[in-house]
Amino acid sequence: MFPSLTRFPGDLFVEMEGLQRQVEQLLGVRRAPSSIRAAGRGAFPAINMGVTPEAVEIYAFAPGVEPSAIDVSVDKGVLSIAGERASTLPAGDEKVSVYADERFAGSFRRVVSLPEDADTARVEASYRNGVLKIVIPRHEASKPRRIEVKD
């Protein structure tokens, strides 16, 4: 705006900007370095999230799980994905040797906090090629729209 004004140390503008930044950080307006619910490498299922102008889309990489056995729920702006994946390894067979046992087995639960404008009343989930896709529309008000300029 007035760059020359902000160069003075202790200037009101500088202070205001610093204060604003702090408030934004507290309110979570600016993207935090990493989400508190972010899981380290190897968490099951791995999760990707993206937004389009119309919707929030979440992809959970959960191969080898029966779609009917996945529990997807939304509560207070938080999405949970839970389920169980059975081990494919044979149990207690003497004639079988196991060389690698890296794949996840057991029950899982992942939680994702949704953007504020997600319309959690209309959540759709589908499962394809081992990926659970969850689409949540965004509220009308937050979609970009063109405003006509009248004469």
Added chain:
Amino acid sequence: MEMKQKELERPASGAQPAPLVPPVDIVEDGDGILVIADLPGVAKEAISIGVEDDTLTIEGVVSLGEPAQMQPVYAEIGVARFRRSFVLGRDLDTSRIEAQMKNGVLRLRVPKLERAKPRRIEVRAD
């Protein structure tokens, strides 16, 4: 020396990022070896399984069908490619490998050669 440093700083100029290594379970029974690999997001048509000399390589390309205008917010899977190789023993029959894909899980069966199948060896007592 200078060249080397530059290479270190930018090792992947124009190169693709390293593919993801899929987790596997590997089990052997009397008939052969079973490899089970997690390849989520990989369609049956997007998998390639190859054997060169005695090395078995599994490769898969992830396609999620996401909208073109999508902006990523958070990503734990940042590469859309899986790749993993295994060295096979000479007792395995690479000409009869069977592969099956369901719900993003690949099951690969590598049978043993007939002559390599287990047999009981008689212990003679003189």
